[in-house]
Amino acid sequence: MPKAYWIAHVTVTDADAYTNYTQAAPAAFQKYGARFLARGGKTEHLEGTSHPRNVVIEFDTMEQALACYHSPEYQEAKSHRKTAALADIMIVEGIE
Template structure:
């Protein structure tokens, strides 16, 4: 069963955040992740205020999605996001 990362991100330093966005896709690819949405237009029609960026990444399984997040490669990329963006990331199993 597929799984999805769903992330909402507000960026305070776009230039530094690029260090993260240049590195993270390699980790996603290493675990078979497929970017379905990354940035682009969005509108909160219910609930919280629209974040600056919304990201959806598809993985072949819940286990692969978790393994990617916990991997050294992703955590190294993630270090570039710390302090320059506030992120909410959930991993959800598909139906």
């Protein structure tokens, strides 16, 4: 079964409010076995719309990644992000 990757491109618009998201989100990620492969860090933007913060999170399966996103824990965290950031988020199934 292939792994899945949660990919987020984020522009934080209110750093103080975004802290509420960053404090709440780890509970969901830990519960669903997420492994951060990239979080912030240096970025070389080559094409398309740029966001200053880019995150890649690995999950064992697509189902696990989707369960994390739709979980009550993550939805609670996400509610804090609504007014604090602009985000493009996708979950991509890896290849075997």
